[in-house]
Amino acid sequence: MKIEQAINQRKFKDDYHKIVVNLLFTGNWLRDALGANLKEHGLLPQHYNALRIIKGRHPDPVSAGDIKDVMLDKASDVTRLLDKLEKLEYVQRRLCPHNRRKMDINITPQGLKLLSDVDVLMDTFYDDLADRITAAEAAVLSDLLDKVRG
Structure with a gap:
């Protein structure tokens, strides 16, 4: 449309x-x-984004600042997102042994399982996109969006 x-x-x-x-x-x-x-998994896109960032560094820990730097939604309250993810037992926070002012954040086995389940849904979403535009069109669109941002 x-x-x-x-x-x-x-x-x-x-x-x-x-x-x-x-x-x-x-x-x-x-x-x-x-x-x-x-x-259906009780997540917002910002939670998913944060979990993907943390998983990308797994098994190494990541700091809240590192997450904030690469979040897609720069207005996200990372501390609040992490509070919820920790409450749901998808991430674990521990005091950094080298810098007591920093928290080390790791994804838990439950968090990895959740991402695995959600990735199946996301793959279906991407497949639906592939039914509408070709891979070449997707590449051109992505390049044009990069160009719009300068």
Whole structure:
């Protein structure tokens, strides 16, 4: 569906205005679609992002600052995200032995199992995208998005 139909707008000031609106609309659509896959596991996209970052460093620990640096949603409250993930026993925090002002964060076996389960849902989501655009189109789109950000 074209953006004009999706938001019931016939005309845009110009194509630059149209692309900004389309990016915002599509970003929200992606957030909602991905969120629906995560909701059944009691997670938000930010939790999933944090778990993926922590898993990427596994078995080495990661600090909250390291997570914050690479989060997709820079406005996320990492401490609060980690509090919930720790309460659910998906991550474990310990005082860093080399720097007592820093916490070491590791993913637990339960966290690894959760990611494995969620990744099956995410693969289905990516397969649905592959039904709509080719791999070459996805690469071009990704390159164009990089170019938009400068």
